[in-house]
Amino acid sequence: MLRINHSFLNYIQERYDEQDRKDNIIVKHYSKGQRLLSQHENATKLFFIQDGIAKCFFTEENDKVYILEFSGRGEIVGEIELIKQIPCLCTVEAVTDVTVYAVTPDYFVQLLKQDVVLNHYLLDVFAGRIVNTASRASYQQLYTIEHSLKKLLELRSKQDVMLSKDDIASYLGVSTRSLNRVLKAENLSL
Amino acid sequence: MLRINHSFLNYIQERYDEQDRKDNIIVKHYSKGQRLLSQHENATKLFFIQDGIAKCFFTEENDKVYILEFSGRGEIVGEIELIKQIPCLCTVEAVTDVTVYAVTPDYFVQLLKQDVVLNHYLLDVFAGRIVNTASRASYQQLYTIEHSLKKLLELRSKQDVMLSKDDIASYLGVSTRSLNRVLKAENLSL
DNA sequence: ACTAAAAAAGGACATTTGTCCTGATGGCAC
DNA sequence: GTGCCATCAGGACAAATGTCCTTTTTTAGT
Numbered sequence: 001m002l003r004i005n006h007s008f009l010n011y012i013q014e015r016y017d018e019q020d021r022k023d024n025i026i027v028k029h030y031s032k033g034q035r036l037l038s039q040h041e042n043a044t045k046l047f048f049i050q051d052g053i054a055k056c057f058f059t060e061e062n063d064k065v066y067i068l069e070f071s072g073r074g075e076i077v078g079e080i081e082l083i084k085q086i087p088c089l090c091t092v093e094a095v096t097d098v099t100v101y102a103v104t105p106d107y108f109v110q111l112l113k114q115d116v117v118l119n120h121y122l123l124d125v126f127a128g129r130i131v132n133t134a135s136r137a138s139y140q141q142l143y144t145i146e147h148s149l150k151k152l153l154e155l156r157s158k159q160d161v162m163l164s165k166d167d168i169a170s171y172l173g174v175s176t177r178s179l180n181r182v183l184k185a186e187n188l189s190l
Numbered sequence: 191m192l193r194i195n196h197s198f199l200n201y202i203q204e205r206y207d208e209q210d211r212k213d214n215i216i217v218k219h220y221s222k223g224q225r226l227l228s229q230h231e232n233a234t235k236l237f238f239i240q241d242g243i244a245k246c247f248f249t250e251e252n253d254k255v256y257i258l259e260f261s262g263r264g265e266i267v268g269e270i271e272l273i274k275q276i277p278c279l280c281t282v283e284a285v286t287d288v289t290v291y292a293v294t295p296d297y298f299v300q301l302l303k304q305d306v307v308l309n310h311y312l313l314d315v316f317a318g319r320i321v322n323t324a325s326r327a328s329y330q331q332l333y334t335i336e337h338s339l340k341k342l343l344e345l346r347s348k349q350d351v352m353l354s355k356d357d358i359a360s361y362l363g364v365s366t367r368s369l370n371r372v373l374k375a376e377n378l379s380l
Numbered sequence: 381a382c383t384a385a386a387a388a389a390g391g392a393c394a395t396t397t398g399t400c401c402t403g404a405t406g407g408c409a410c
Numbered sequence: 411g412t413g414c415c416a417t418c419a420g421g422a423c424a425a426a427t428g429t430c431c432t433t434t435t436t437t438a439g440t
Contacts, residue, residue: 007228058328065326083317089324112310119309120302126316127273130323134279137327138256141363144426167389173331178427179391225428334396368397370419389434398425405418406436410411 008121009074011157012048012151015111021056024107028093032103037078039090045080045102052098057170067171068133070095070163076125082108089090095167099111141171153188193318198311199264202238202291214297217228220244220284227268227282234269235292241287246280254345257361258323260353262286266315274299285357332364335372338362343378 016025021164027050030036037043039059049071056077057067068090071077077092082105111118130141140148149172156163169179217240220226227233227355229249239261246267247257252341258280261267267282272295301308330338339362353361359369373379 008223016413033340045248058325058332060328060332062332064332066332068324068328080320082315083313084321086321089321108223112313113306116303116306116309119306123302123309123312123316124315126320127270129320130316131271131276131279133320133327134258135248137323137330138199138250138258138325138363141247141330142252142254142256146426173328173429174389177390179431184390215388279406336396365398366418367420374420383438384440385436385438387436388436389432391430391432393429395428396426398414400421400432401423403419405416407414408416408418 002077003069003132004072005074005076005121005125007050007074008076009050011121012103014055016101017155023157025101025103028100028102030098030100032094032097034098035102036087036091036093036098037081037090039089040087041086043078043105044073045104046076046082046108047092047100047102049077050099050101053095054070054083054092054098055095055167056092058090062104065170066173067167068170069116069129081109081123095163108150145172145174145178146186149179149182149186149188193259193265194262195264195266195315197202197239197264197313198266199240201308201311202293202345203240205218211216213294215291215293218245218290218292220288220290222284222287224288224290226283226284227271227278227280229279229281230277232277232294233268235294236266236272236298237282237290239263239265239267239294240289240291241284242284243314244288245285245357248280248284252355255360256363257357258362259319269298269312285353289356335364336376337369339369339372339376339378 012025012045016027019025020123028047030052036047038052051073052075054071055163056069056071056076059064071092078088081088112122139151152168154171165179169176172179202215206217209215218237221240222333226244227238241263244261244265244267245257246259246261248256250256261282268278271278273330302312329341342358342362356366356367
């Protein structure tokens with residue numbers, strides 16, 4: 001649920017330190033609630049999260065929200081859109097205050113071309129995401145909320161993110177009312 | 191839904207042709223219904239589909255089935271497991287008779303290390319899958335069957351796979367009964 | 381400490397989906 | 411043709427989830 005990636009963070013920190021004019025990678029801050037990327041808009045940068053937590057979510061045409069993942073230290077966002085040359089798939093919003101390395105697309109493409117290490121990091125990250133996303137899609141589709149919720153709570157107990165109840169409901173892809181109902185029935189709390 | 195990838199197919203064909211002892215890549219055939227990979231088991235090969243269609247699906251502990259995707263010409267299966275070093279995430283089963291290039295993990299890892307072109311193909315394929323899987327997860331979670339079904343039928347009309355009703359239900363992650371109900375209500379047929 | 385605003389809880393009812401069965405339909409061996 | 415098996419459609423009911431609102435609790439500001 002909260003994805004964290006340390007090798008990635010080191011990698012981008014090194015690239016940051018070694019740059020001459022300091023304009024390929026800059027450090028930026030976002031306060032809680034601010035958006036790093038907006039669904040359907042074109043991204044002008046891609047981001048490595050240096051600190052804080054962001055959530056990536058879809059807003060469907062019926063205004064319902066599905067949270068795809070929470071991204072923590074070392075996670076990258078916006079790279080899929082760059083590689084596929086498409087507008088932003090999700091909105092990415094700071095859940096806590098967030099500090100990022102903001103990278104220009106051109107520089108990132110250049111790195112991709114010349115640096116096999118980056119390629120391998122990315123492949124590993126992508127593979128992990130596919131495993132997670134696909135497993136979760138299957139699980140949430142084939143089980144009732146009760147099961148998904150238990151799984152989510154297990155995950156959450158290992159990390160400690162404090163999420164609003166709305167966020168949890170959106171992560172499960174259900175209404176808050178249904179989430180409350182299940183919590184009550186199971187005698188659980190958050 | 192049916193994923194097809196031509197550059198990948200050309201790439202692996204070239205590797206196949208150029209090999210000396212012809213043991214890193216071999217051509218194999220699977221008849222309709224046979225399994226290329228089995229969920230939870232370790233894969234000994236990874237596959238490029240040269241012809242035919244395979245379905246990748248999860249079987250959850252409650253015996254329900256979720257079809258993740260249908261893979262066609264040029265699609266690769268088993269590479270995620272290799273990269274993450276995990277047992278098979280899904281079962282992969284031939285929906286039609288299928289011909290594949292079966293590649294040894296060692297050789298594939300070697301290619302990954304030395305060939306940046308392969309890396310870029312893979313990144314592109316992975317990015318596409320993430321887009322698809324994530325969009326579908328969101329869509330199926332936040333809309334009723336009716337909407338997902340319409341989307342599926344649009345997709346299907348552009349390609350022509352003939353799928354059993356059970357497969358369609360599993361792709362939508364719902365019961366056959368519910369699928370029938372919606373088909374009737376919408377006056378649709380397959 | 382008091383109030384306004386926000387977040388959370390939950391009642392009542394509607395809709396969607398699942399489960400379990402039964403009855404129809406269509407091959408196919410004999 | 412007859413009977414058997416497999417597949418499919420759908421009825422009846424149950425369970426899960428959503429919608430719409432109202433009430434309760436928390437939080438933040440002054």
